[in-house]
Amino acid sequence: MSEVRNEKKDFRIKREEELKIVGMHCATCVSTVSKAISSVQGVKDVNVNLASGNARVVIENARLKDIVRAVRKAGYDVITQKVTLKISLNEEESGKLISILETIPGIVDVKINPSSGIVILEINPASVTGDEVVEELRKRGYKAKITTESFKGKSDFHDLFIRLVIASVFSSLIFIFPAYQLFLSIPVQFYSGLRFHLGFLRALRNKTSNMDTLVSLSSNIAWFYSLYSYLIHSPNYFFEASSLLITFILVGKTLEAYIKEKTSDDVIKLQTVKARLADGTLVDSSKLRVGNIVIVKSGEIIPADGIVDEGEGYVNEAIYTGETLPVRKKKGDAVIGGSILTSGFLKVHVTRAGNRTYISQVIEAIREAETTRLPIQLLVDKVSSIFVPIVIGVSVLAFSLWYVFSHSLTFSILIAVAVLASACPCPFGLATPMAVMVGIRKLVKKGIKVRNAESLERLREAKYIVFDKTGTITTGEFIVKPIGDENAIKLACAVEKFSSHPVGKAIASLYDVKAEVKDFNEFQGEGVYGKVNNHDVIVGKREFVLKNCEGDLDADVLVCIDSKVIAGFLLEDKIRDGVVELVSELKKYYEVIIATGDSSNFADKVGEFLGVKVYKGLSPDDKVELVRKLGKVIFIGDGVNDAQALKEALVGIAVSTGTDIAKYAGDVIVPSVLSIKYVIEQSKRTVRKIKENLAWAFAYNSVLIPISAGILYPFYLPPEYAALAMSMDSVLVSLWSFVQ
Numbered sequence: 001m002s003e004v005r006n007e008k009k010d011f012r013i014k015r016e017e018e019l020k021i022v023g024m025h026c027a028t029c030v031s032t033v034s035k036a037i038s039s040v041q042g043v044k045d046v047n048v049n050l051a052s053g054n055a056r057v058v059i060e061n062a063r064l065k066d067i068v069r070a071v072r073k074a075g076y077d078v079i080t081q082k083v084t085l086k087i088s089l090n091e092e093e094s095g096k097l098i099s100i101l102e103t104i105p106g107i108v109d110v111k112i113n114p115s116s117g118i119v120i121l122e123i124n125p126a127s128v129t130g131d132e133v134v135e136e137l138r139k140r141g142y143k144a145k146i147t148t149e150s151f152k153g154k155s156d157f158h159d160l161f162i163r164l165v166i167a168s169v170f171s172s173l174i175f176i177f178p179a180y181q182l183f184l185s186i187p188v189q190f191y192s193g194l195r196f197h198l199g200f201l202r203a204l205r206n207k208t209s210n211m212d213t214l215v216s217l218s219s220n221i222a223w224f225y226s227l228y229s230y231l232i233h234s235p236n237y238f239f240e241a242s243s244l245l246i247t248f249i250l251v252g253k254t255l256e257a258y259i260k261e262k263t264s265d266d267v268i269k270l271q272t273v274k275a276r277l278a279d280g281t282l283v284d285s286s287k288l289r290v291g292n293i294v295i296v297k298s299g300e301i302i303p304a305d306g307i308v309d310e311g312e313g314y315v316n317e318a319i320y321t322g323e324t325l326p327v328r329k330k331k332g333d334a335v336i337g338g339s340i341l342t343s344g345f346l347k348v349h350v351t352r353a354g355n356r357t358y359i360s361q362v363i364e365a366i367r368e369a370e371t372t373r374l375p376i377q378l379l380v381d382k383v384s385s386i387f388v389p390i391v392i393g394v395s396v397l398a399f400s401l402w403y404v405f406s407h408s409l410t411f412s413i414l415i416a417v418a419v420l421a422s423a424c425p426c427p428f429g430l431a432t433p434m435a436v437m438v439g440i441r442k443l444v445k446k447g448i449k450v451r452n453a454e455s456l457e458r459l460r461e462a463k464y465i466v467f468d469k470t471g472t473i474t475t476g477e478f479i480v481k482p483i484g485d486e487n488a489i490k491l492a493c494a495v496e497k498f499s500s501h502p503v504g505k506a507i508a509s510l511y512d513v514k515a516e517v518k519d520f521n522e523f524q525g526e527g528v529y530g531k532v533n534n535h536d537v538i539v540g541k542r543e544f545v546l547k548n549c550e551g552d553l554d555a556d557v558l559v560c561i562d563s564k565v566i567a568g569f570l571l572e573d574k575i576r577d578g579v580v581e582l583v584s585e586l587k588k589y590y591e592v593i594i595a596t597g598d599s600s601n602f603a604d605k606v607g608e609f610l611g612v613k614v615y616k617g618l619s620p621d622d623k624v625e626l627v628r629k630l631g632k633v634i635f636i637g638d639g640v641n642d643a644q645a646l647k648e649a650l651v652g653i654a655v656s657t658g659t660d661i662a663k664y665a666g667d668v669i670v671p672s673v674l675s676i677k678y679v680i681e682q683s684k685r686t687v688r689k690i691k692e693n694l695a696w697a698f699a700y701n702s703v704l705i706p707i708s709a710g711i712l713y714p715f716y717l718p719p720e721y722a723a724l725a726m727s728m729d730s731v732l733v734s735l736w737s738f739v740q
Helices: 027-038 064-073 091-102 130-139 156-176 178-192 194-205 211-231 239-272 358-370 376-406 409-422 426-445 454-461 469-473 486-496 502-508 542-548 579-586 601-610 620-630 640-648 660-665 673-708 719-736
Strands: 015-022 043-049 054-059 080-087 107-113 118-123 144-152 274-277 282-284 293-297 305-316 327-329 340-352 464-467 479-484 517-523 527-532 535-541 557-561 564-572 591-595 613-615 633-637 651-655 668-670
Touching: 015 064, 027 043, 027 054, 027 064, 027 194, 027 376, 027 426, 054 064, 064 107, 080 130, 091 107, 091 118, 091 130, 118 130, 130 144, 156 178, 156 194, 156 239, 178 194, 178 211, 178 239, 194 211, 211 239, 211 376, 211 409, 211 719, 239 409, 239 426, 239 719, 293 305, 358 426, 376 409, 376 426, 376 673, 409 673, 409 719, 426 454, 426 673, 426 719, 454 651, 454 673, 464 469, 464 620, 469 502, 469 591, 469 601, 479 486, 479 502, 486 502, 486 517, 486 527, 486 535, 486 557, 486 564, 502 564, 535 542, 542 557, 579 601, 579 673, 591 601, 591 620, 601 613, 620 633, 620 640, 633 640, 640 651, 640 660, 651 660, 651 673, 668 673, 673 719
Parallel strands: 464 591, 464 633, 591 613, 633 651, 651 668
Antiparallel strands: 015 054, 043 054, 080 118, 080 144, 107 118, 274 282, 274 293, 293 340, 305 327, 305 340, 479 564, 517 527, 527 535, 535 557, 557 564
16 A cells, blocks of 8 residues: 655644553653653643543644654553544545644544545544544545544553463463473563563663562562573572562552553443434444434433433433432433433433533543642652662662671572562552542542542642522522512513523513613623613612612612612522531531622621621622632632632632533532532542552551561561562552542
8 A cells, every 4th residue: 555644744723632551550650651742842731640541631733643652662552543444535635635634633643545545544532533533524525434443552451461361371380390490481571571671671761760670670680590590500590489470460460450440441431332223223322413312221321411302211310410319301301421211211312422412521521630630749759759769779788788697699689689579669659640530430420520630639728618609508599579660670670681690580580571672781790781762771789780870779689770779679599408507517627608799688697597707799800809818718609700719719619500601610510519518528538548548658668678678587578479569569559549
């Protein structure tokens, strides 16, 4: 096949890509991959997560191909997908087609055979699918179809498992046929252990050190010393020790990779369920399109967002609301992809598919949050960077002391090898990301989205919790009592029809006025203006209206007609169920404050009822000023007028039933204000778990290294058992992260 390669560098759009990296197992690997990606021109930001194996890269004027190449050059791999397309095109169109394909996010490499119309793509499956590429080409007028798809790059677990099987078989044969242990140990040492040796060389090339350095050094010292002894006919060889050392480490690493892979897929699998079309055909949910009708049976996951077209059933929407009690759904009701039909039968008209579904957005938020590096991780990185050199120094010292006092070269080497094999920096690297990953996914199961994992740590630092009132503490369903001129009230209703504020909606519902409103203008958090029947009508907060009109009334909202206040409204709202108990609980840890744009007496009544301080009549800017003045604040809101304060706060928590802009500004999005207690409790558990993991990793190494060095002689750890203990360290940290 004659291939045409495009080497243009014409990207100008800043975008994010997420890559699945293979081969990382400690903080040093994270550092190496980060440096490799950062070295590519046009890369603006990189966040690499050891627990999930994901790298989130912000690029501008950079090619994805160069980034993937840099990662592979550093000795790691990136999981990509090979997709072959058959496209109808003229040969002279090939250059243009390459340009189009390379502008699609997620395309790593493009090869075209113009004569046959065969296009071979290497794509990043986390960013784009083959179907999406075909759809994009269709929009550009090309007729394309997928002929083959295959993945490139094995998962860590798959690779480790194969090496473990080989190592286990040949290590067992060494004990059955000890006379052939030299030959039987070769596959273990140079196939099963190859990834550690390559990792050691990679670290050496990058002038750093990691777990591979320790494993490779210890196993090679043991194996080559045994080879030397064997060749000079000395009985002091121990090929079984070097083979068991690698086998035992592979046991731990394979278990660790399995746990990480399973955890990583736990939520993501919801995105790729099977969908049953109306004609009974089963397809991947990723292939659904808006307008499709899908059939969902009892016990099945709803594959996309949509409206019930036919049928009835009970749906568990915990992924969205956190509430596990099933909700009855019937014709015309909305359903969310990822929720489960616990009983019944539904025909669903798909309204949002692919990466526009709610579950896709949740997964995107999870990925973003998991790649956040917490401040505590900086300390971990420093410890990890000096850990391996210290262990090598301890190994050399132990060898020297034992050789001086025991005069046994073989025993001294065994001690030195045991020290190298017993120490592992991996748990330091896993301690934070594993705990964060588990913590975030526990929150997701309660319908809570964490957009910034750092907020979990910052919640502990806050001194104040500031609530917006309307829609959070109260239901936002106002009861309005009109007072004053009836015609003025009707004019106010006509203007408020165009307002999105809860108070405006409540006023508008009083009278269905058929009048033309001109020059409507909404002053955020203050009031509205409109011209109705040639009258200037202003409706809003007392302070706002009194600045612009004459007269006054004892009301919470004033109505001004042609510059005179002649009517008004008294307001009442209802406190949400469970808020009293929530505030009472939060007051044990924080000073609770209400900051509201509502200037009515009702705001004071709410504050008195809950026993908290109230700042009322605040504009959006006033809320921001209050947050700045107080300092370490958790701000909770749901409206457009809360967005700035949510962004300014130490942690912004948005309620998902609120406006999109509030959700966009929040670090955490909760389905209900009552979920805040769970968020705070989970953040404490996650941070505590990180500290426990780090303490465990430190204590484990602190105890194991001296024992391996022979401090308890005549009791000491042979190298193979030291290696087993080492490999279990990471497994225990991973498993312990789930206990939160």
